[in-house]
Amino acid sequence: MERIYIFTRFERFWHWTQALLVIGMMITGFEIHGTYNLLGFEKAHEVHTLAAWVLITLWVFAIFWHFITGEWRQYIPTMKNADVVLRHYAWGIFNGEPHPFKVTRAHKHNPLQAQAYLGVKLLINPILWISGLAYLYYNELAAAGQNLDLATIALIHTLGAFMMLAFFIAHVYLITTGHTVTTHIKAMITGWEDAGEEHGKS
Amino acid sequence: MHNQISNRWAIFKPLRTVLICAAILAQTAFAADLPAVKMNSTADHSKFKELQQSFATGPDVTKACLTCHTEAAKQVHRTKHWTWEFINPDNQQKLGKKNVINNFCISVPSNTAFCSSCHVGYGWKDASFDFKSEENVDCLVCHDTTGSYRKLPGLAGHPPYKDMEIPPGSGKIAKAVDLTKVAQKIGKTSRDTCGACHFFGGGGDGVKHGDMDSSLASPDKELDVHMDSTGLDFTCGTCHQTSSHEVPGSRYTPVARDKDGAHIRGKEDKSNPATCQSCHGQSPHKDGQQAAKLNHHTDKVACQTCHIPAIARGGVATKMSWDWSTAGQLGPEGKPILKKDNKGRVIYDSKKGDFVLGENVQPEYAWFNGDVTYTLLGDKVDKSEGVTHINKLGGSASDGMSMIWPMKVFRGSQPYDPVNKTLVTPHTAGADDTAYWKNFGWEKAIESGMKVSGAEFSGKVDFVQTDMSWPITHMVAPKEKAVGCNECHTKGGRLDKIEGIYIPGRDANGMLNLLGWLAAGGTLAGVSLHGLIRFLRRKA
Numbered sequence: 001m002e003r004i005y006i007f008t009r010f011e012r013f014w015h016w017t018q019a020l021l022v023i024g025m026m027i028t029g030f031e032i033h034g035t036y037n038l039l040g041f042e043k044a045h046e047v048h049t050l051a052a053w054v055l056i057t058l059w060v061f062a063i064f065w066h067f068i069t070g071e072w073r074q075y076i077p078t079m080k081n082a083d084v085v086l087r088h089y090a091w092g093i094f095n096g097e098p099h100p101f102k103v104t105r106a107h108k109h110n111p112l113q114a115q116a117y118l119g120v121k122l123l124i125n126p127i128l129w130i131s132g133l134a135y136l137y138y139n140e141l142a143a144a145g146q147n148l149d150l151a152t153i154a155l156i157h158t159l160g161a162f163m164m165l166a167f168f169i170a171h172v173y174l175i176t177t178g179h180t181v182t183t184h185i186k187a188m189i190t191g192w193e194d195a196g197e198e199h200g201k202s
Numbered sequence: 203m204h205n206q207i208s209n210r211w212a213i214f215k216p217l218r219t220v221l222i223c224a225a226i227l228a229q230t231a232f233a234a235d236l237p238a239v240k241m242n243s244t245a246d247h248s249k250f251k252e253l254q255q256s257f258a259t260g261p262d263v264t265k266a267c268l269t270c271h272t273e274a275a276k277q278v279h280r281t282k283h284w285t286w287e288f289i290n291p292d293n294q295q296k297l298g299k300k301n302v303i304n305n306f307c308i309s310v311p312s313n314t315a316f317c318s319s320c321h322v323g324y325g326w327k328d329a330s331f332d333f334k335s336e337e338n339v340d341c342l343v344c345h346d347t348t349g350s351y352r353k354l355p356g357l358a359g360h361p362p363y364k365d366m367e368i369p370p371g372s373g374k375i376a377k378a379v380d381l382t383k384v385a386q387k388i389g390k391t392s393r394d395t396c397g398a399c400h401f402f403g404g405g406g407d408g409v410k411h412g413d414m415d416s417s418l419a420s421p422d423k424e425l426d427v428h429m430d431s432t433g434l435d436f437t438c439g440t441c442h443q444t445s446s447h448e449v450p451g452s453r454y455t456p457v458a459r460d461k462d463g464a465h466i467r468g469k470e471d472k473s474n475p476a477t478c479q480s481c482h483g484q485s486p487h488k489d490g491q492q493a494a495k496l497n498h499h500t501d502k503v504a505c506q507t508c509h510i511p512a513i514a515r516g517g518v519a520t521k522m523s524w525d526w527s528t529a530g531q532l533g534p535e536g537k538p539i540l541k542k543d544n545k546g547r548v549i550y551d552s553k554k555g556d557f558v559l560g561e562n563v564q565p566e567y568a569w570f571n572g573d574v575t576y577t578l579l580g581d582k583v584d585k586s587e588g589v590t591h592i593n594k595l596g597g598s599a600s601d602g603m604s605m606i607w608p609m610k611v612f613r614g615s616q617p618y619d620p621v622n623k624t625l626v627t628p629h630t631a632g633a634d635d636t637a638y639w640k641n642f643g644w645e646k647a648i649e650s651g652m653k654v655s656g657a658e659f660s661g662k663v664d665f666v667q668t669d670m671s672w673p674i675t676h677m678v679a680p681k682e683k684a685v686g687c688n689e690c691h692t693k694g695g696r697l698d699k700i701e702g703i704y705i706p707g708r709d710a711n712g713m714l715n716l717l718g719w720l721a722a723g724g725t726l727a728g729v730s731l732h733g734l735i736r737f738l739r740r741k742a
Contacts, residue, residue, distance in 0.1 A: 162718030
């Protein structure tokens with residue numbers, strides 16, 4: 001069986017820490033939003049703010065890592081073979097067809113996947129970050145003459161949160177669409193992607 | 203273990219004894235050098251010849267005081283404590299106890315001899331009182347340290363000079379005040395002297411304010427972190443820093459939003475020294491993870507809103523409402539009656555009507571910018587417009603001047619003139635033919651009261667719903683007991699009715715929520731369906 005080492009130790013650490021933080025921030029964030037009562041506003045706010053700073057720190061490292069290693073190229077959007085992948089998810093997958101995309105070190109993500117992650121990095125994250133920091137430093141902004149409306153800041157931040165939630169749901173499901181249901185998750189745990197025999201034949 | 207140590211030290215015992223003896227000797231020698239001295243003042247008033255005499259009346263004492271304190275009476279003459287009159291510079295309203303109408307005992311004129319037991323003067327029973335008289339200033343009521351000086355309703359601001367039954371026929375004997383003793387032990391004002399009137403406003407302990415009652419005479423830390431009698435032990439004057447007898451901190455023109463920093467010695471500062479900010483500044487939260495976020499709140503939320511979680515916390519109930527319209531129900535023999543609750547507190551009095559009392563009351567909250575407008579005698583009152591506001595507090599989220607303040611909102615029903623559409627000033631206290639508390643007839647009581655007030659009365663009486671807002675500022679709890687985040691940042695929380703601001707946890711955009719949950723739910727439904735088809739079409 002063909003096995004490829006696609007996720008380095010740092011990537012896996014980055015991914016799972018980020019996963020934990022994002023899940024924690026969604027739980028506490030929607031509590032701050034008033035959706036339910038779990039930890040209480042004060043605790044939720046405390047955890048949410050702390051997690052935000054940890055995530056920002058993690059991201060500074062991750063951005064640095066992407067540029068040093070050149071891994072940022074993984075996310076260069078391309079439409080090449082996107083239609084093939086789309087057809088697979090819409091049709092082939094139901095007929096037991098193998099995934100048309102072959103994972104390699106140079107291309108860890110299929111074209112749709114790469115675009116989705118790029119969307120998270122360039123759209124959802126910045127929305128959350130910028131609005132989140134504005135939320136946190138609302139008073140300092142006001143003192144500096146930037147009188148933003150807190151309701152608007154909250155609105156944008158919540159919009160980002162809903163986008164993240166939708167991404168999260170789709171992401172968790174799409175993990176199961178590897179060669180076997182657990183192929184992708186195993187890869188993110190061990191670093192080794194099991195390319196599978198069927199794939200090898202095609 | 204302990205014994206071992208003691209034994210080991212035993213060899214030093216003789217040495218220790220010598221040292222202790224030497225220390226005691228030194229102390230005694232030291233004490234022998236410096237005679238006992240009064241440390242809280244440079245004057246022991248009992249040594250003054252002027253005060254070593256028996257005084258017949260209060261004014262006699264004042265004359266003695268004025269021989270040294272030559273400017274004192276003239277200073278007092280300038281204050282609200284003396285004039286009971288205040289012109290609001292913002293709206294020119296003529297206020298002061300002499301002029302305002304409230305929904306407690308209603309009004310002063312025609313009842314002055316009773317009300318003036320809380321006047322810093324002697325002899326004010328009617329309009330003939332001489333406000334220029336220096337000897338009629340009462341020094342003792344604020345400067346007594348013995349606790350034995352008491353002014354009683356009906357004596358026009360005098361204390362009892364001989365043992366007397368007050369009120370007449372009550373069987374309660376008020377002891378004569380020993381004026382010489384009180385005068386010789388004169389001192390600074392205290393929680394007791396200020397409290398003698400301010401704890402009992404509205405006709406009894408804790409009735410009026412809710413954040414001031416006799417429990418503040420000797421409070422613990424829980425009740426008031428500053429006045430804590432075994433801790434910081436602030437007196438009223440520690441915050442209400444008085445100069446030339448002018449006590450700062452006004453209910454007619456309160457400072458709702460103090461943007462100044464803490465007061466600094468040497469720096470001229472005309473701002474109110476009684477605000478929280480005048481000591482704590484604008485960024486009072488120093489410790490803990492939330493300090494920065496809490497400091498962010500100080501632009502919109504008054505300190506009192508979080509730091510006074512409830513009023514009437516000291517075991518004394520405050521009145522929350524007063525219904526004058528039910529007054530006058532008499533017992534079988536035509537005598538006034540009292541009804542009490544299961545704690546023995548009066549909840550109905552023939553003279554006054556029905557009361558609702560409250561302890562540990564959570565305040566109401568409102569935007570407040572410091573503007574106070576009273577409904578005064580002669581102002582139009584329309585029952586059909588619902589509740590008449592005895593005082594209307596200005597404020598909104600958008601005026602840039604307001605903070606969210608805790609309020610005791612005192613609600614009631616009180617007599618008014620339905621023809622002239624004005625509030626009325628009934629004559630309540632007294633032993634004459636028209637006083638309501640003796641005769642229980644509103645028409646006569648109001649007619650004689652309005653005559654003294656110099657206002658017209660149609661002869662018709664009806665009752666109108668009123669409310670009065672009291673910004674809360676005393677009974678500051680220790681920080682551990684401050685109102686927590688969760689109590690406002692939630693739906694239905696303390697600030698539920700505060701409009702004009704976005705409170706996270708309380709507010710959300712309904713449209714965004716709908717679209718957001720549709721998107722998330724749609725994604726979940728989509729992937730579930732996708733997964734289900736995969737599952738059903740899997741190769742066995």
